[in-house]
Amino acid sequence: xxxxxxxxxxxxxxxxxxxxxxxxxxxxxxxxxxxxxxxxxxxxxxxxxxxxxxxxxxxxxxxxxxxxxxxxxxxxxxxxxxxxxxxxxxxxxxxxxxxxxxxxxxxxxxxxxxxxxxxxxxxxxxxxxxxxxxxxxxxxxxxxxxxxxxxxxxxxxxxxxxxxxxxxxxxxxxxxxxxxxxxxxxxxxxxxxxxxxxxxxxxxxxxxxxxxxxxxxxxxxxxxxxxxxxxxxxxxxxxxxxxxxxxxxxxxxxxxxxxxxxxxxxxxxxxxxxxxxxxxxxxxxxxxxxxxxxxxxxxxxxxxxxxxxxxxxxxxxxxxxxxxxxxxxxxxxxxxxxxxxxxxxxxxxxxxxxxxxxxxxxxxxxxxxxxxxxxxxxxxxxxxxxxxxxxxxxxxxxxxxxxxxxxxxxxxxxxxxxxxxxxxxxxxxxxxxxxxxxx
Amino acid sequence: xxxxxxxxxxxxxxxxxxxxxxxxxxxxxxxxxxxxxxxxxxxxxxxxxxxxxxxxxxxxxxxxxxxxxxxxxxxxxxxxxxxxxxxxxxxxxxxxxxxxxxxxxxxxxxxxxxxxxxxxxxxxxxxxxxxxxxxxxxxxxxxxxxxxxxxxxxxxxxxxxxxxxxxxxxxxxxxxxxxxxxxxxxxxxxxxxxxxxxxxxxxxxxxxxxxxxxxxxxxxxxxxxxxxxxxxxxxxxxxxxxxxxxxxxxxxxxxxxxxxxxxxxxxxxxxxxxxxxxxxxxxxxxxxxxxxxxxxxxxxxxxxxxxxxxxxxxxxxxxxxxxxxxxxxxxxxxxxxxxxxxxxxxxxxxxxxxxxxxxxxxxxxxxxxxxxxxxxxxxxxxxxx
Numbered sequence: 001x002x003x004x005x006x007x008x009x010x011x012x013x014x015x016x017x018x019x020x021x022x023x024x025x026x027x028x029x030x031x032x033x034x035x036x037x038x039x040x041x042x043x044x045x046x047x048x049x050x051x052x053x054x055x056x057x058x059x060x061x062x063x064x065x066x067x068x069x070x071x072x073x074x075x076x077x078x079x080x081x082x083x084x085x086x087x088x089x090x091x092x093x094x095x096x097x098x099x100x101x102x103x104x105x106x107x108x109x110x111x112x113x114x115x116x117x118x119x120x121x122x123x124x125x126x127x128x129x130x131x132x133x134x135x136x137x138x139x140x141x142x143x144x145x146x147x148x149x150x151x152x153x154x155x156x157x158x159x160x161x162x163x164x165x166x167x168x169x170x171x172x173x174x175x176x177x178x179x180x181x182x183x184x185x186x187x188x189x190x191x192x193x194x195x196x197x198x199x200x201x202x203x204x205x206x207x208x209x210x211x212x213x214x215x216x217x218x219x220x221x222x223x224x225x226x227x228x229x230x231x232x233x234x235x236x237x238x239x240x241x242x243x244x245x246x247x248x249x250x251x252x253x254x255x256x257x258x259x260x261x262x263x264x265x266x267x268x269x270x271x272x273x274x275x276x277x278x279x280x281x282x283x284x285x286x287x288x289x290x291x292x293x294x295x296x297x298x299x300x301x302x303x304x305x306x307x308x309x310x311x312x313x314x315x316x317x318x319x320x321x322x323x324x325x326x327x328x329x330x331x332x333x334x335x336x337x338x339x340x341x342x343x344x345x346x347x348x349x350x351x352x353x354x355x356x357x358x359x360x361x362x363x364x365x366x367x368x369x370x371x372x373x374x375x376x377x378x379x380x381x382x383x384x385x386x387x388x389x390x391x392x393x394x395x396x397x398x399x400x401x402x403x404x405x406x407x408x409x410x411x412x413x414x415x416x417x418x419x420x421x422x423x424x425x426x427x428x429x430x431x432x433x434x435x436x437x438x439x
Numbered sequence: 440x441x442x443x444x445x446x447x448x449x450x451x452x453x454x455x456x457x458x459x460x461x462x463x464x465x466x467x468x469x470x471x472x473x474x475x476x477x478x479x480x481x482x483x484x485x486x487x488x489x490x491x492x493x494x495x496x497x498x499x500x501x502x503x504x505x506x507x508x509x510x511x512x513x514x515x516x517x518x519x520x521x522x523x524x525x526x527x528x529x530x531x532x533x534x535x536x537x538x539x540x541x542x543x544x545x546x547x548x549x550x551x552x553x554x555x556x557x558x559x560x561x562x563x564x565x566x567x568x569x570x571x572x573x574x575x576x577x578x579x580x581x582x583x584x585x586x587x588x589x590x591x592x593x594x595x596x597x598x599x600x601x602x603x604x605x606x607x608x609x610x611x612x613x614x615x616x617x618x619x620x621x622x623x624x625x626x627x628x629x630x631x632x633x634x635x636x637x638x639x640x641x642x643x644x645x646x647x648x649x650x651x652x653x654x655x656x657x658x659x660x661x662x663x664x665x666x667x668x669x670x671x672x673x674x675x676x677x678x679x680x681x682x683x684x685x686x687x688x689x690x691x692x693x694x695x696x697x698x699x700x701x702x703x704x705x706x707x708x709x710x711x712x713x714x715x716x717x718x719x720x721x722x723x724x725x726x727x728x729x730x731x732x733x734x735x736x737x738x739x740x741x742x743x744x745x746x747x748x749x750x751x752x753x754x755x756x757x758x759x760x761x762x763x764x765x766x767x768x769x770x771x772x773x774x775x776x777x778x779x780x781x782x783x784x785x786x787x788x789x790x791x792x793x794x795x796x797x798x799x800x801x802x803x804x805x806x807x808x809x810x811x812x813x814x815x816x817x818x819x820x821x822x823x824x
Contacts, residue, residue, distance in 0.1 A: 041656050043503075053663060054674050059656045061506065062665040063499070063529055070496040074503025074511075077487045078461060079657035082507070099499075102492035280443075280614065287443040287616050295443075295614040301468070301552060320580070320726035322613050323799040 003027045003037045006055040016196035018168035019049050022115055023056070025168070026085065029177035030058075033083075040083045043072040045092035047122045049115040052087055066096025073108045080109070083181060090116040093151050094129030100188075104155040107185040107229050111177070114151055114188065115168075117195035118205075125198025132217055136202040148217060151190050156225040161185030163225040165214070167192045169207045176223070185229035192221075255408045257289030262315040263399065266327040267390055268337030271299065271308050275333070278387035279310035281413065281421050282394070286314050288412035289404075294322040298340065307340035314399075327351060330366065331393050333373055333386065335359060354393050357436075369396075372436040376427070384424035391428025402429045441618050446610035447514075449581040450540055451476040452619060453588030454512050457627065459538070460486035461509035463500040465493055465519060468552040469608040470542035473514040494522035498539070502526060505535045506664050508655030510592060514540035517559055518549065520566060520603075527601050528567035529666040531689060534642070534651060536595040536630055538588065539603045542611040543719075545797055554797030555609035557719040557771040563603045564748045571689045574598070574700055575748035577605040579722035581615040586622050587702070587745055593628040594700060598692055599650050605747070607720050607771070609799060633660060643671040647684065648691035694749055702745035703754040711740040712764040713809050716755065716780055718744040721769040721792075721800050728805035737809055747776065755783045765790060767808050769800050 004027035008020035030040055037057035044050045046065035053060035059082075063071045068086045076084045093100060093114055103110065119137055120126040127137040129149035136143060156163045162183035166173055168191055180187035192210050194200050205213060214221045269275050276297050283293040291314050298309040311324035326348060332338055332355040347353070347366035355361055357370040371392070376385040394400050409425045444452070450473055454462070462481070464474040477488045487504070491497040494515055501511035515523065520541050530537050543559045545551030563575045574594050578584035584606055591602040633639050633652035639660035642651050654660040663673025668685060670676040693700070706729065717725040722743050729741045742758040744751055759766065766789040768777040774791035781789045792808055794800045 038657075038659055038661055041507075051675070053665065057661060059662045060664065060673075061503065061656065062663075062667060063502070063533075064525055064666060067495060067499045067526070070491070070499025071503035071506075073496075074461070074463065074500030074505075075507045075656055076503075077489065077500065078504035078507035078509040079655070082657040098492050099496055102496070106489075283614060284443045287441050290441070292616040293443055293614070294616070296609065297612065298553075319615065320723035321799070321802050322580075322609065322615070322723060323801060325801060 003030045003035075003040060003056055003058045005057045011055055012051060013048060014197045016194065017048070018117070018193040019052070019115055021168045022049075022087075022113060022191055022193070023052055025173040026113065026177060028174035029181065030083070032174055032178050033181065035083055040085065041072075041075055043068045043075070043084065043086045045086070045088035045096075047089035047091050047120070049087045049089050066092045066094070067099065068092060069096060069099040069103045069110070069112065072110045073103055073106070076108060076110050084110045085181065086110060086112040088112060088114055089121075090114065090118060090128040090130040091120050094149065097129070097149070097154070100151065100155055101158050104158045104160040104186040104188075107159055107161070109185060110187075111181045112186075112188040113177070114190045115193055116151070116190055117193040117199055119195055119199045121195040121198055125195070125202070132213060135199075137198070148219070150219060152188065152219070152224050155186065155188050159186065159229065160188055160225060161227055161229040162187035164223040165190040165192070165219060165221050167207070167210045167221065169210070179226070183226065183228050255289055255404065255411055257286065257291050257400070257404060257408060259291050259314055259316045262313060262317070262319065264324045264327040265312040265314070265329045265331070266309065266324055266341065267312070267331045267333070267386065268307065268309045268341045269333030269386065270336040271304050271306055273308060273333060273386045274383050275308045275386045276310045278390050279312045281387055282390060283312055285408050285412045289408045291316060292319045294319045296322055296324070307336040309337065309340050329354070329393055329397055329399075331390060332356060332359060332361070333389065338362070352393075352397050354389070354396070375436045376431070379427045379431075380424045384420050387421060387424035388428040388431065391425040392431045395429050395432040402432070405429060440620060441616050443614050444581055444617055445472065445612055445614045446578065446581045446584040446606055447472040447542070447612065448476055449585040449617060449619075450514070450588045450604070450606065451480055453585040454538065454592065455480055456585075456624070457510065457589045457592035459510045459512050459592065461501060461504040461511040462486065462488045462513065463491050463497040463504075463511070464513050464515065465491055465497050467516045467519050469544060469611040470514045470516050470519070470540065472612070473540060473542070494519040495526065498523045498526040498530075498537075501537055502530050502533070502535045505530075505537050506533070506656045506662070508657070510536070510596070512538040512540065514542065516542050516544045517546045517562070520559065520562065524567050527573065528569060530601040531567065531569075531571055531573065532666045532668070533664045534599040535601070535664070536599050537601045538591045538595055539601055540588070541603055541605050543605060543607040551797055553608060555607045555720060555771065555799070556795065556797065557605070557607055557721070558775075558795070559605060560719070560747055560772065560776050563605060566603070571686070572693045572749060573601055573603055574693060574746070575603045575605060576702065576745055577719045577747050578610055579719060579743065579745070580610060581613070582617045582619075582622060583745060584610060585617065585619055586624060589624050590702065593625060596630045597628045597650070598696070599630060599653065600693060605719060609720055635660065640671040641673045642669060642685070644688065648688060648695040650692050697749035698753055700746055700749060701751035701754050703751055704743035704745065705754065705758060706741040706743075707758055707760065708738050708740050709760060710762055711738045711760070712762055713737070714740045714742060714758055714763045714766045715805065715809070716742045716744065716758070716766060716768050718747060718776065720771045724800050724802045725769060725805055727802035728809065731802060731806050732809045735810070739809055750779045750783060752783045755780060759784050759787060763787060767792060767805065769793075769805055771795070771800065
C-alpha cells in the first residue's frame with residue numbers, strides 16, 4: 001500500500017538533506033489514510049524536491065517552476081475523488097505566489113507541502129522569498145535584507161482551511177499531513193528543512209536551532225489555521241453527459257425574405273442607445289428569413305461612454321468579406337456617431353444618410369434626410385429608440401416591404417425583449433407613414 | 440438551420456461538439472466571450488469551467504485536467520499566448536492533448552485590443568523553446584471557426600499534442616450566418632486508451648513516430664507525467680539514445696502524418712495563370728475578389744489554407760498547376776506566411792499584399808493586383824489603405 005517505493009538513504013538527495021524525510025512522512029500519512037497509490041496524485045514543482053516523482057508509486061505530475069498548484073487544481077477539478085498533494089519548494093512559492101493565493105481563495109481541495117529550506121538548493125543556494133533577514137547567500141553577499149515571505153499567513157488570510165508550520169524533523173508530521181489532506185478546502189504545511197549543500201554551509205542552522213529561527217523571525221511553528229471550508233459542489237467532468245448535437249431546436253420563421261444583392265448598413269450613435277442590440281435584432285430577423293447577415297461592431301473599451309457603431313451586411317448570398325466600405329444606409333443618432341464615421345466623403349451619391357435633426361454633418365455626396373431621435377424616444381422609450389429608427393430607415397429606404405417586415409418580426413423575434421422589440425419595429429414602420437412632424 | 444452567431448460562439452459550439460468538458464481561461468479582449476459562453480454551455484454540469492488568476496494558471500489547469508482525462512480548451516489573445524508559452528512546451532513534452540485558441544489582436548504587447556490582424560502566424564509555430572512542431576489551424580469566419588475547433592480537438596486527441604487555433608478579432612466578435620448542422624465534420628477522435636491488462640508505460644510507443652496510449656491520472660494504472668526529458672516510464676533520463684528517440688518522436692509524430700493534417704479549400708481553375716493563397720482574415724476578401732475577377736473574365740485559382748502548420752505543401756504544389764505564373768498572398772500582417780509559400784513554390788513569382796493597421800484588406804485591392812498581373816505589372820504591394 002505504501003506510496004514510497006524507495007528508502008530515504010537510497011534517494012538522490014544530499015546526505016543530511018531533509019527532503020527524503022518529508023517523503024517518508026507523506027507516505028506514512030497516506031498509509032494512515034489507507035489510500036492505495038493510485039488513489040493519489042502527487043504534483044511536484046521544480047527544484048530538488050521536484051525529483052521526488054521517481055520515488056513514488058502514486059500518479060505523479062512534474063511540471064513547470066511555480067505552477068504545480070495550477071496542475072493540481074486542474075487534476076482535482078477533473079477527478080474530484082482523487083487525493084492531490086503538491087510538493088513545492090520555497091522557490092516555487094516565490095515565483096508562483098499568485099497561484100498559492102488564488103487557489104486558497106477558491107478553496108481548491110488540494111494539500112500543498114512547502115519544502116522550505118530558505119534558499120535555491122538546485123541552482124547554487126541563491127536567496128528565495130523565505131530567506132531570513134541577514135542570511136548569507138550568493139545573491140545576498142551582505143546579508144539578506146528583504147522581509148521573508150510568510151507563506152502561512154498569506155494563504156491563511158486568503159481562505160485556506162488548514163495551515164501549519166512544522167519542521168521535517170517533527171515526529172507527528174504524518175498526523176499533521178493526514179489532518180491537512182482530510183480537511184476540506186485548501187491546506188498548506190510550511191515544512192522547514194535544512195539545505196546542507198548551501199544554506200547550512202553559510203548560515204548557522206541545524207535541526208535544533210530551527211525553533212530559534214522561528215522565534216527570531218516571529219514566524220511561529222505549529223498549527224495556525226484549522227477551519228474546514230467545504231468546497232463548492234464538485235462539478236462533474238463527465239463526458240457522457242454531453243449531448244452529441246449542440247444545435248438548438250429549429251426556430252426558423254416560416255417566412256422567406258427576398259433580397260436582391262449585398263447591402264451594407266451602418267448605424268452610428270453613442271453608448272447606451274442599444275445600437276448593437278438593435279442591429280442584432282435586424283440581423284437575426286434577416287437570418288430567420290433565409291438571408292445571410294454579418295454584424296461587426298465598434299465601441300471603445302470603456303463601453304458605457306463614447307461612440308457605439310454597428311455595421312450590418314445583408315445579402316441573398318453567403319457573405320465572405322465582412323468589411324463595410326460602402327454603406328447604402330448611414331443612420332446617425334449622435335455627435336459621437338458623426339465623429340466616428342470616417343467615410344462621409346466616400347459615400348455613394350445613392351447612399352441614404354438619416355441623421356438626427358440637431359447634428360451638423362460633414363460634406364458628403366450622399367442624400368441626407370433628417371430624423372428626430374426625441375420623437376422615437378417618446379414613442380417607444382429610450383432603450384428601444386434605436387431599433388424603431390432603424391426599422392423606420394429600412395422601410396423608408398424601401399429595403400423591406402412593411403408587411404413582410406411585420407410578419408417576419410412577429411414570427412422571428414423571441415426572448416425576453418420580444419414585446420419591446422415588436423413595439424419598436426411597429427413604431428418605426430408607422431413613422432415611415434406619418435413622418436416625424438405629425439408623430 | 441441558419442443562425443446568427445459570432446466566431447467566439449462558433450468556437451464554443453465546435454468545442455462542445457467535440458466533447459470538450461474542461462475550459463479554463465482569463466479574460467482578454469477579444470477572446471473573453473468564449474469563457475462567458477462556456478459558463479452558460481456547462482451550466483448543466485456537463486463540464487468544468489473556471490476563470491483563473493492569470494493565463495499561466497488557465498493553461499496549467501487545462502494541462503492537469505487533460506492528463507486526468509478531460510478534453511480541455513483555453514482561449515486567449517496574443518498577450519495571453521505569450522504567457523502560455525512555457526506551458527505549451529510542457530504540453531508538448533508531456534504529450535497532453537489540448538486546444539488553444541488565439542483570438543488575435545494587433546501586437547506587439549498590448550497593441551490594439553480591438554484591432555484585428557493575423558500577426559501571430561509565426562508566433563504560433565515558434566511559441567515555445569525547442570521548436571518542436573505544433574499543429575496550427577486558422578479560421579476564416581464563424582463557420583470555419585466551428586469546424587476547425589472540432590478538428591483541432593481531433594488532432595489533439597489523435598496525436599496527444601497541443602493544437603493552436605487562430606482566430607482574430609474580426610472573426611471572434613463578428614456575427615455571421617451559419618448553418619452548423621450542414622458543416623461536414625470528420626469522425627470524432629478520442630485519444631487511444633491503454634490496454635488495462637498490460638504493464639502500463641506512459642510514454643511507450645510501438646514504432647518510432649508513434650503516439651503513446653493514454654491512461655488518465657486518477658485511473659487504476661499509475662501515470663507519470665513530466666516536462667523533463669524522460670524514458671518510456673516517464674522517468675527522467677540522461678540516456679542519449681532514449682533522449683534522441685523521445686525528442687525525434689515529438690517531431691515525427693506530427694511531421695510523419697503531415698499529409699493527413701492538411702486542411703484546405705481548393706477552388707482551382709486549370710487554365711488560371713494566377714493563384715491566390717489565403718488564410719485567416721484575408722480569405723473573405725479573396726473569395727469576393729475571385730468572384731469579381733472571374734466576372735471580368737479572369738482565370739484565377741484560389742486556395743484557402745485552414746491548416747498553417749505543418750505547411751500544407753501537398754495542397755500548395757497541387758494548386759500551383761502548370762499554367763500558374765504568379766501567386767498572390769494577401770495577409771493581415773507584414774507578409775509573414777508568404778515566405779513559407781515561396782519555399783514550397785520556388786521558381787514561381789509570389790507576391791505579397793499586406794495590411795497591418797487594423798483594417799481589413801479590401802476585395803478591390805486583390806482584384807487590382809490580379810488584373811495588374813494580367814497586365815504583367817504588379818509588384819509587392821505594401822500600402823495600407
